[in-house]
Amino acid sequence: MLSGAALRGLGPGTAPGTGLRSVLDAGPARLVTSGRIAIALALREMGVGPGDTVLVPAYHSPSMVPPVLHLGAKPVFYRLRPDTSVDLDDIRARLGPDVKVLMVTHYFGFLQNLSTLRAFCDKHALLLLEDCAHSFFGEHGGRPVGAWGDYAAASSMKFYPVYEGGALVSGKHGLGSVGLRAAGAAFEAKSALATLEKSFAYGRLPLLRALLAPPLRLKDAAWSRLKARRRAAGDTTAGAPAPALAPASSDSGFELDPAWLDKRSSWLSRLLVRRLPAAPIVAERRRRYLKLEQALRGLPRARPLFAALPDTVCPWMFPMLAEDPEALFGEVVAAGIPVTRFARPLWPGVDDSVCATSSMLSRQVLAFPCHQALREDELDWMIDTLRTILES
Ligand SMILES: Cc1ncc(COP(=O)(O)O)c(C=O)c1O
Numbered sequence: 001m002l003s004g005a006a007l008r009g010l011g012p013g014t015a016p017g018t019g020l021r022s023v024l025d026a027g028p029a030r031l032v033t034s035g036r037i038a039i040a041l042a043l044r045e046m047g048v049g050p051g052d053t054v055l056v057p058a059y060h061s062p063s064m065v066p067p068v069l070h071l072g073a074k075p076v077f078y079r080l081r082p083d084t085s086v087d088l089d090d091i092r093a094r095l096g097p098d099v100k101v102l103m104v105t106h107y108f109g110f111l112q113n114l115s116t117l118r119a120f121c122d123k124h125a126l127l128l129l130e131d132c133a134h135s136f137f138g139e140h141g142g143r144p145v146g147a148w149g150d151y152a153a154a155s156s157m158k159f160y161p162v163y164e165g166g167a168l169v170s171g172k173h174g175l176g177s178v179g180l181r182a183a184g185a186a187f188e189a190k191s192a193l194a195t196l197e198k199s200f201a202y203g204r205l206p207l208l209r210a211l212l213a214p215p216l217r218l219k220d221a222a223w224s225r226l227k228a229r230r231r232a233a234g235d236t237t238a239g240a241p242a243p244a245l246a247p248a249s250s251d252s253g254f255e256l257d258p259a260w261l262d263k264r265s266s267w268l269s270r271l272l273v274r275r276l277p278a279a280p281i282v283a284e285r286r287r288r289y290l291k292l293e294q295a296l297r298g299l300p301r302a303r304p305l306f307a308a309l310p311d312t313v314c315p316w317m318f319p320m321l322a323e324d325p326e327a328l329f330g331e332v333v334a335a336g337i338p339v340t341r342f343a344r345p346l347w348p349g350v351d352d353s354v355c356a357t358s359s360m361l362s363r364q365v366l367a368f369p370c371h372q373a374l375r376e377d378e379l380d381w382m383i384d385t386l387r388t389i390l391e392s
Pocket of ligand 1: 061
């Protein structure tokens with residue numbers, strides 16, 4: 001992971017071969033601990049506060065809403081079209097004096113029509129926030145993803161082998177007023193060890209795993225003791241829980257912990273995100289996506305959500321639209337295939353009456369990994385198993 005070749009003087013986001021740039025090429029960046037922290041900071045920089053409305057897509061991760069609420073603003077959910085593009089007619093109908101920000105998501109790495117959205121926002125005096133959680137890499141109209149928005153927020157964990165990480169970017173306004181500080185030695189240690197453990201969990205680095213097994217066991221024991229002590233301390237002082245050692249965003253939670261708003265991402269995470277070359281990540285993800293698409297297109301029970309993979313896209317996952325999602329999901333999980341149901345659940349109250357397309361997508365999309373670390377034999381097994389299930 002940290003080979004000399006990987007770290008040799010390659011700048012952020014340069015992708016020789018594909019030439020696809022990253023969100024870090026869109027302007028000055030601050031590396032924080034998660035995408036939702038980056039969203040909250042972007043909204044804060046935009047001056048969002050009580051009385052303001054933020055337009056949020058009805059097809060969303062529940063983690064996109066707490067940043068809006070944290071600033072005291074009101075989230076209003078807008079409709080999408082079945083290809084996940086923003087429904088501008090619906091947005092037009094929701095405009096009003098309180099509406100300050102349009103947040104758009106590039107689902108699964110497939111970019112929205114950013115030039116149109118930029119022109120729309122300029123015309124209606126809206127600020128544009130690009131949610132690049134699924135699109136660390138990508139381009140539209142000759143600009144890197146994130147460069148069309150007033151601000152962009154990315155989630156490094158979905159593309160890099162890191163335990164925590166997000167990026168706040170603004171080529172339009174700069175980030176001079178965003179100050180961050182180190183989160184402390186315990187967090188640095190937790191982040192470094194969790195990054196290694198993540199690799200081990202997926203069966204990577206077996207030799208290193210064997211070597212590090214005893215110290216990691218010691219670490220687990222020490223960690224449990226430390227957590228117990230902190231819990232006890234929290235319980236006996238003002239009744240408040242002790243602050244977390246690492247953000248909940250790294251453990252599949254949806255909430256926003258304001259304690260991490262002013263914290264920099266860990267040293268290891270920043271190093272990997274800034275220095276790992278982008279080209280192999282982009283190329284390997286695209287290759288896996290295309291292999292999945294080629295093998296599974298045309299089979300019964302599910303079809304790829306997107307008609308094609310444009311040259312300007314680096315996919316987060318390979319999403320399929322299932323005809324019988326509950327049954328298919330059950331079979332896929334039983335077979336041991338890793339599968340993600342993005343936007344499930346939706347934020348309370350977001351149902352068919354808000355956007356029937358978004359509820360349909362939330363229900364019917366099953367997304368499969370095309371991560372660059374997926375080994376060829378794993379990918380082949382996943383494809384064979386999925387084929388068998390879909391043809392059954
Ligand atoms: C579309 C989208 N936006 C934002 C986020 C928040 O990112 P993070 O988990 O890094 O806070 C997520 C997380 O899954 C997401 O899927």
